Amino acid sequence: MLRLEGLDKTYATGDRALKAVDLEVSKGQVLALIGPSGAGKSTLIRCVNRLVEPTGGKAYLDDVELTTLSSAALRRERRRMGMIFQEYALVERLTVMENVLSGRLGYVGFWRSFLRRFPQSDVDEAYRLLDRVGLLHMADKRADELSGGQRQRVGICRALIQNPALLLVDEPTASLDPKTSREIMRLIVEMCRERGLAAIINIHDVALAQMFVERVVGLELGALVFDGTPDELTPDVLTRIYGEEDWEATIEKVDEDDNEASQ
Amino acid sequence: MTGPSVSELDTIIGNSWKKPAFIKRTWLRWGLLIGALIYLVLAINSVEVNWHRVWEGLDRGARFVAAFARPDFVTRWTDISAGMLESIIMTIASSVVGIAISIPIGLGAARNISPLPVYLVCRGIVAISRALQEIIVAILLVAIFGFGPLAGFLTLSFATIGFLSKLLAEDIEAMDKVQAEAIRASGARWWQWINYGVQPQVMPRLIGLSMYRLDINFRESAILGLVGAGGIGATLNTAFDRYEYDTAAAILIIIIVIVMGLEYLSGIIRARVQ
Amino acid sequence: MVSIKRSDGSQVWRKRTTGQSMVRWFGWLVGVAVFVWAWNFISEATTWFFVWDAPRIAGDIFSRATPPRWSYMEKLWEPIWDTLNIATLGTIFALFMAIPVAFMAARNTTPSRWIVRPIALLIIVSTRSINSLIWALLLIAIIGPGVFAGIVAISIRSIGFCAKLLYEAIEEINEVQVEAITATGASKLQTMAYGIVPQIMPAFAGIAVFRWDINIRESTVLGLVGAGGIGLQLSSSLNVLAWPQVTLILLVILLAVVIGEWVSAKVRGAII
Structure with missing residues (x-):
């Protein structure tokens, strides 16, 4: 459903962040994108919804070619790609409900959204999502009153209310503690299963990635260097992606942690 | 995840949603709003504008703006x-x-x-x-x-x-x-x-x-x-x-x-x- | 700070090198010379006889100016109302005009960096550099004397001030929040309303009240x-040397300024 063909990005500074990346994600597939910081993970997912303009190659969402769309058509396609951010990126001075409903902006006219008159079906869906993530009672709180984990849940609701076909997730757990990180990852993966969504999850925590996803893609200096199942992530592969280090410990830890983590 | 009970959601679904008001007390909110409106109406009405004079003045204003293009030092x-x-x-x-x-x-x-x-x-x-x-x-x-x-x-x-x-x-x-x-x-x-x-x-x-x-x-x-x-x-x-x-x-x-x-x-x- | 090696090899700590302190001393010398020159100029333009006579004149004026003529108060209510309106309406108009200028001037929201932004910056610097009294002079020449000219003068002077503070606030917003709204497929206008406006709202309210306070001061003169x-009353009282009235007016102005400052401090406290 998402197909990248030779996607390339060179920044104005001359840094080539993506080197002709080819990638295909099928419907409902949850994929973790791992790699050291600076490998181009963020750039890759931002090139898909064109928050960053790619400088070469093509990206197809179903059969729509994204890289050449006009701005109006791009906005229509962005509605089908929900995005979840590293530092939650909630608008902190708006309420939780407004943040969730802002996911519907692509569907609602300016004045309706400006006056906060969203269709009842949107409001109901927002309540359902908030209930699903356990934050219904926080609906009218301001976003900056929430804890990190709660904020990320609101961020997930905002992405889901778009009714997307694909989630682009950028380091969802980077600023969360280990326990909350797992809860958030589990929530994202569960939601994708429930709704049959495909997802690209950028994540630097290899253990966490292995725990939750069915496919792992490794990026190093803007190029794909690994594509396989979590089991195939051997120390050799990790060395290839991240450089020399004792990887046995990381991989073993995963199994232990997984048992502990079951609530 | 333990969310609120299902009944809470059921009661809320179908209700319209409004942004919570900045000033919580209703009487204060309306009082301030109406007070501000009354003030504005009174203030604007008390300003006497001689539109005829202003209209004539626009010509001088245009000349002044034009003067900026060729100031005389x-x-x-x-x-x-x-x-x-x-x-x-x-x-x-x-x-x-x-x-x-x-x-x-x-x-x-x-x-x-x-x-x-x-x-x-x-x-x-x-x-x-x-x-x-x-x-x-x-x-x-x-x-x-x-x-x-x-x-x-x-x-x-x-x-x-x-x-x-x-x-x-x-x-x-x-x-x-x-x-x-x-x-x-x-x-x-x-x-x-x-x-x-x-x-x-x-x-x-x-x-x-x-x-x-x-x-x-x-x-x-x-x-x-x-x-x-x-x-x-x-x-x-x-x-x-x-x-x-x-x-x-x-x-x-x-x-x-x-x-x-x-x-x-x-x-x-x-x-x-x- | 440097350490200097003496000829006998011992190290001495000095705050500055010899060259640096020479430059410093020269700077001071030039500064003093400029000041002396400026003072001479002022001194030559001054009739010193009046200055030596000043204490007597000041005492004379003081004795004539007290007590204030309280009965004049009844003629002041309307001018006070006008003053308040000039400040308030002027601030409101200025804010309306400052908002688009600020968005055009901020690096992250300007539609075009090389054409629109310089124009917006020019508007800011030119309206800000010129005192509201001069704007008033100009407007009186154009549209005639009266409250309306005052309102327009105050609003023009305030545009640059408000727009400058506002565009600095816009440049300091958190871009990721804006990115998140953009990613939902929101239009430019919606992104502004949801991503930018909530972030600059507190700054905007603060600027509005702050400028209103300054405008109260400026509109009194x-x-x-x-x-x-x-x-107006001050000017006509001065023209006829009605000093007791002048005293009363100055007291009223002082009170207005103090009240203005108090109100703005209260409102700012409530918002932030």
């Missing part, structure tokens, strides 16, 4: 240059004197380094200086000292004291106590303590504020001439009276350019001292 | 050049 250049020189001199002299006086007063107005009687006197001076606008002070000083740049110079010095002392005092009150106490603990005298413990901490900001005040003094010096306290204001006033828009435009352009230059300069200086 | 408000 030449015809009244002697008046302009004399007025500008006077403004600049008043600015420099009053900034120097004002800053020199505001430092002791600023020290005195900082509660953490000065005794209470001194504090009260200094705060009093600051309050008076800040409450009186430059132009009113200038009127009084012209009445007392006669026309000329002396009145303007005194006005700007006085205004500088209120502005700078207050900010300086606030800065000293907010400074890092530990650093200052470390110097005091070494057995320093009061002035040594000020010199080594206080001065280094507030100096960069003092320089920045002084530059900013220099800028303000220049802008203010441009209006003091209206009441006879010297500077370019008198020339400007004459130009308006005679409808010599091209000369007025020339003066305004010079003022804008000097203000821009001062801002640029103060930007550089502030970047260097911080 | 606009009447000196004929632009309405209590300054």
Whole structure:
């Protein structure tokens, strides 16, 4: 459903962040994108919804070619790609409900959204999502009153209310503690299963990635260097992606942690 | 995940949602809104606008705007240059004197380094200086000292004291106590303590504020001439009276350019001292 | 700070090198020379006889100016109302005009960096550099004396001030929040309303109240050049040397300024 063909990005500074990346994600597939910081993970997912303009190659969402769309058509396609951010990126001075409903902006006219008159079906869906993530009672709180984990849940609701076909997730757990990180990852993966969504999850925590996803893609200096199942992530592969280090410990830890983590 | 009970969701679904109001108390919210509306209606109605006069004036306004495209620096250049020189001199002299006086007063107005009687006197001076606008002070000083740049110079010095002392005092009150106490603990005298413990901490900001005040003094010096306290204001006033828009435009352009230059300069200086 | 090696090899600590202190001393010298020159200029333009006579004149004026003529108060209510309106309406108009200018001037929201932004910056610097009294003079020449000229003068002077503070606030917003709204497929206008406006709202409210406070001060003297408000009464009282009335007016202005400052401090406290 998402197909990248030779996607390339060179920044104005001359840094080539993506080197002709080819990638295909099928419907409902949850994929973790791992790699050291600076490998181009963020750039890759931002090139898909064109928050960053790619400088070469093509990206197809179903059969729509994204890289050449006009701005109006791009906005229509962005509605089908929900995005979840590293530092939650909630608008902190708006309420939780407004943040969730802002996911519907692509569907609602300016004045309706400006006056906060969203269709009842949107409001109901927002309540359902908030209930699903356990934050219904926080609906009218301001976003900056929430804890990190709660904020990320609101961020997930905002992405889901778009009714997307694909989630682009950028380091969802980077600023969360280990326990909350797992809860958030589990929530994202569960939601994708429930709704049959495909997802690209950028994540630097290899253990966490292995725990939750069915496919792992490794990026190093803007190029794909690994594509396989979590089991195939051997120390050799990790060395290839991240450089020399004792990887046995990381991989073993995963199994232990997984048992502990079951609530 | 343990969410609220299903029934809570069921009761909420189908309800309309409104953004919670900024002011929670309903009567206060509506009271303020209606009060503001009534005020606006009354205020706007009490403004008498002679639209006929405004309509006629648009033509003059257009001529003034056009004058900016071809300002006349030449015809009244002697008046302009004399007025500008006077403004600049008043600015420099009053900034120097004002800053020199505001430092002791600023020290005195900082509660953490000065005794209470001194504090009260200094705060009093600051309050008076800040409450009186430059132009009113200038009127009084012209009445007392006669026309000329002396009145303007005194006005700007006085205004500088209120502005700078207050900010300086606030800065000293907010400074890092530990650093200052470390110097005091070494057995320093009061002035040594000020010199080594206080001065280094507030100096960069003092320089920045002084530059900013220099800028303000220049802008203010441009209006003091209206009441006879010297500077370019008198020339400007004459130009308006005679409808010599091209000369007025020339003066305004010079003022804008000097203000821009001062801002640029103060930007550089502030970047260097911080 | 440097340490200098003496000829005998011992190190001496100095705050500055010899060259640096020479430059410093030269700087001070030039500064003092400029000040002396400026002072001479002022001194030559001054009739010192009046200055030596000043204490007597000041005493004379003081004795004539007290007590204030309280009965004059009844003629001041309307000018006070006008003054308040000039400040308030002027601030409101200025804010309306400052908002688009600020968005055009901020690096992250400007539609075009090389054409629109310089124009917006020019508007800011030119309206800001010129005192409201001068704007009032100009407007009186154009549209005639009165409260309306005062309102327009105050609003023009305030545009640059408000727009400058506002565009600095816009440049400091958190861009990721804006990115998140963009990613939902929101239009430019919606992104502004949801991503930018909530972030700058507190700054905006603070600027509005702050400028209103300054405008109260400025509108009290606009009447000196004929632009309405209590300054008109001040100017006419001064013209006829009615000192007791002048005293009363100055007291009223002082009170207005203090009340203005108090209100703005209260409102700012409530918002932030």
